[in-house]
Amino acid sequence: MDWADGETLGIWLENNYKNKAAVTQLLSCFRSLKTFLRGKSTAHGDLQNGNVLVDGSTVKLIDYDGLFVPGLPTGQGNELGHKHFQHPKRQWSDFGPNMDRFSFIAINLSLRALAEKPVLFDKHSNGENILFSACDYLDPASSVVFADIRAMPSLARGADAFARICRAPIANVPSLEDFLVGRNVPATVISFPAPGQRPVAAGPATYVGAYDVIDASDYIAALRCVGDRVELVGKIIEVKEARTRYGRPYVFVNFRFWRGNIVKLSIWSDGLKKLTWKPDQSWVGRWISVVGLLEPPFTNSKYNYSHISITIEEANQYRFIDEDEAKRRLNLVCKTVRTASTINSINHAIIATIKSGGGQCPAAARRWWAKYRPRPPHQRS
Numbered sequence: 224m225d226w227a228d229g230e231t232l233g234i235w236l237e238n239n240y241k242n243k244a245a246v247t248q249l250l251s252c253f254r255s256l257k258t259f260l261r262g263k264s265t266a267h268g269d270l271q272n273g274n275v276l277v278d279g280s281t282v283k284l285i286d287y288d289g290l291f292v293p294g295l296p297t298g299q300g301n302e303l304g305h306k307h308f309q310h311p312k313r314q315w316s317d318f319g320p321n322m323d324r325f326s327f328i329a330i331n332l333s334l335r336a337l338a339e340k341p342v343l344f345d346k347h348s349n350g351e352n353i354l355f356s357a358c359d360y361l362d363p364a365s366s367v368v369f370a371d372i373r374a375m376p377s378l379a380r381g382a383d384a385f386a387r388i389c390r391a392p393i394a395n396v397p398s399l400e401d402f403l404v405g406r407n408v409p410a411t412v413i414s415f416p417a418p419g420q421r422p423v424a425a426g427p428a429t430y431v432g433a434y435d436v437i438d439a440s441d442y443i444a445a446l447r448c449v450g451d452r453v454e455l456v457g458k459i460i461e462v463k464e465a466r467t468r469y470g471r472p473y474v475f476v477n478f479r480f481w482r483g484n485i486v487k488l489s490i491w492s493d494g495l496k497k498l499t500w501k502p503d504q505s506w507v508g509r510w511i512s513v514v515g516l517l518e519p520p521f522t523n524s525k526y527n528y529s530h531i532s533i534t535i536e537e538a539n540q541y542r543f544i545d546e547d548e549a550k551r552r553l554n555l556v557c558k559t560v561r562t563a564s565t566i567n568s569i570n571h572a573i574i575a576t577i578k579s580g581g582g583q584c585p586a587a588a589r590r591w592w593a594k595y596r597p598r599p600p601h602q603r604s
Contacts, residue, residue, distance in 0.1 A: 227285055229278030233350065233539050236272070240337055240344040250334045252282040257327050257399055266291040266319065270326040271305035272351060272539075291319055306357035306433050310393045317393055324396045328388065329355055331399060332381055336372050343371060350539035351514055357431035360389040364413050373415065380405065387411040430552045434514060437486075438553055439478035445486045445531045448517050455486065455513045455533055456544075456552050459506050467492075474502045475532075476511075482528050488513060488541075489532045497538050510549040513541045 230238070239245045260266060267274070268289030276283045289302040300318030303309060310317075310325040333353035336343055347354045347368050359366040363386035372382040384405060388396055391409035401407040430436075432454045437444050439457020461477040472495060475481070476488035490502060515533035522529040535541060544552075 227276050227278075227283045229276035229281075229283060231273050232275040232277055232282075233272030234537055235277040236337075236344065236348070236353065237539050240348075241341045243338050243341075246334055246338040246341075248280055249277065249282070250331065250338070252277075252280065253327065253330055253334070254399070256282055256284070257323070260323065261398075264293045264320050266321065266323045268300065268318070268322055269302060269304040269308075270323055270330065271308045272353070273305075289318075291322065293320075305351070306431060307352035307355065309357075310396060311357065311360040311389060312393045314393075321396070324398060325388065325393070327399045328385060328396070328402050329353075331403075332372070332378065332385055335381070336375065336378055339375060339377065340371075343368075346371070349512075349542055351433045357433070358429060361429070361431065363389050364415050370416070383413075383415070384408045386413050386415075430554070432552065436552050437517070439486050439513075442479075442484040442486055442529075442531065445517055446520065449519050449531065450517065452514065452516050453533075454552070455488075455515070455517075456510070456549050457486070458510050458546075458549070459508065462502050462504055462506050464503070476502055476506065481530075482526060484529045485531075487530050487532045489518075489534045491534065494534065494536045497536070499538065510544050510546055511541055512544050512549075512552065515540055 229235075235249075267284050267287070268291060269286060270284075274284060274286045276285060289300060289304065291297075291300075295318075297319035298316040300315045300322075303313055303315065304322075304326070308326045308329055313322070313325075330353065333355060336354060343354055347356075349356065354368050354372075356368070359368045363369045369382055369386055373379045375382075381402075384402060387409045388402070388411075390411045390413060395409045397407040434452050434454045435448060437448060437453045437455050439445075439455045445453075445455075457478040459476055460479055461475075461481060463475040463477065463481065464472070465475075466472050471492040473492060474488075474490045474495065476490065477485055478487065479485040481487075490498070495501060513533055513535065515535065518532050518534065520529045520531050533540075
């Protein structure tokens with residue numbers, strides 16, 4: 224397989240969303256990609272910011288874990304795709320040649336809106352989406368994103384059609400060609416606010432993240448998810464700036480006092496170069512949402528600490544949020560049930576790590592946690 228060059232779609236958008244010509248060209252690239260895949264009766268299964276590389280005037284797909292090709296049995300998928308790009312009713316059984324239809328429509332409508340009104344990116348992008356998020360698909364009538372796009376005369380009809388698609392069964396999602404001409408769009412009835420009125424949710428809006436939400440102050444919860452990509456939400460307590468033995472700058476952003484078992488952000492010199500707002504003491508006290516891979520604990524027996532970290536490598540990995548939004552997201556966090564057996568198992572894992580000299584969580588601990596991770600129904604024993 225050839226090496227794939229280019230920027231991920233997420234990074235490309237961060238740098239180019241204000242360039243109307245570039246965004247319009249990208250729209251054309253996605254339509255060509257859709258035509259190519261359809262001609263091969265193939266579907267990627269997880270079209271999203273991290274799985275599309277933009278290289279000049281071409282787009283390339285990476286990560287083929289959920290790929291459907293002719294000859295594979297339908298209805299036996301092994302993943303559900305990124306929530307911000309998937310129909311809210313998608314199931315494992317939807318695996319097949321048409322599973323990219325919803326994603327292509329979401330991407331197309333988002334890029335058309337950006338080409339006309341780039342300010343929407345600043346308002347609605349969270350680093351993991353373009354404009355729409357999973358919660359918008361669940362309740363289009365109370366979605367601010369849908370309201371903003373419906374207010375654009377050239378896209379109002381498309382926004383209404385997409386809203387009906389979100390509320391209809393996934394089997395009724397039309398092809399992109401049909402969507403663009405208003406053909407085969409579900410006739411689902413949605414009560415949108417009157418023109419000029421802003422959407423109002425019937426109750427507190429449910430947060431639907433792309434990944435499991437982890438409380439940054441909860442070391443035990445983070446330990447359970449080591450090796451997983453998660454959304455970390457927390458209030459910054461410390462910012463430690465230092466240099467390596469070779470003089471390269473780095474920053475640790477801590478969510479608790481550093482001497483102990485904590486979760487933190489690691490930003491090395493290459494990552495610092497990507498940030499427009501360098502971490503400093505002005506970050507202390509702010510709430511932040513970070514998406515990334517939870518790395519195995521690094522332990523130090525001399526100072527008796529164990530740190531689990533997410534490394535920030537790109538600016539689109541984090542967003543500052545206010546306290547109310549942080550609490551809304553953390554409200555969904557399942558608090559760790561710390562039974563005696565759980566505590567003992569966790570303590571054994573930590574002690575074994577410290578005794579091993581630090582650096583990596585032992586294989587035994589990783590295996591212990593692995594059995595708690597969800598699997599597709601057809602893979603469960």
